[in-house]
Amino acid sequence: MTTTEGQLRIIRTFKAPRDLLFKVWTETEHLSKWWGPKGSTLHVAKHELKPQGLFHYRLTNPDGHQMWAKFIYREIDAPEKLVFLNCFSDEEGNTVPAPFGPEFVDFPLEVNHDISFAEADGGTTLTITVGPHNATPKQQAFYQSMFESMRQGFDGSFDELDGYLEELQ
Template identity: 55%
Template sequence: MSETTNANQLVITRTFNAPRELVFKCWTEPEHLLNWWGPAGMNLEVASLDLRPGGVFHYSMKSPEGFQMWGKFVYGEITPPEKLVFTNSFSDEEANTVRAPFSPVFPLEIMNTLTFEEQDGKTVLTMRGGPVNPTEEEAAFFASMAESMQQGFGGTFGQLDEYLAKLA
């Protein structure tokens, strides 16, 4: 996995040992997302998934101790199996955008662009993410979280690796 960060964007590239159609489905179908999305150790529940521009993937994550967080993707561009663009945010149970439970200055919304490239039967996924219209304080906090976010996505993508291996 390669990672780069500038002040406003986190870029992670990872190669998965699976065809890109399958990797794309793992990002866009609830029965797949249930098996890998989110931090390690969290239990994901899908409230709804409407895969269309303007549609929402609304989900909750629960820790083993019972702490529950809600999140959502609002889809922009969807070009199967090549590209997926969505805005990610924390939410409440009704899918209203809310502040992150861990910081009042984490950006409200993160725009993510995922590209899926087929390479010898494998998939090279590149994820570019950055805050949407952040304040100076939010942008600085996002930049300060780069290493933590890289580690978090490393764990999440590790779960996707394990899940894809089970499907092979």
């Protein structure tokens, strides 16, 4: 994990071809198998893989708690790059504040995800850079205070992804 200019960068190499790794990030049937915290289930309400297209989904945690979120695709350059905004949403797809209580009031409404996929020794190195988009200075500061928690969240999701990729190969 590295941080630069208020953004979090995580680099991880997966034992999978680049084309496959890109597919599991962009195809509905794959995203529903691994995206989200361990033990959660994902319901896809809408998925349009195109610039300004929407991936709108609901995550249900093992305790039954549900939350809605969405990606708004900004750039798709298969199989090398994927850029999207990630936002919490309501069931209709409207952007809403983070649903974690008043202590998260300063969490940014939009978080940009810039992902690159590079071939590496029979696998693929994924570099993901995430940071606030259209955020106030207070939101940017809060976001930076969450880096360690977010790193742990990505590590958990990427562990799920590793397991899913093993099933596919």
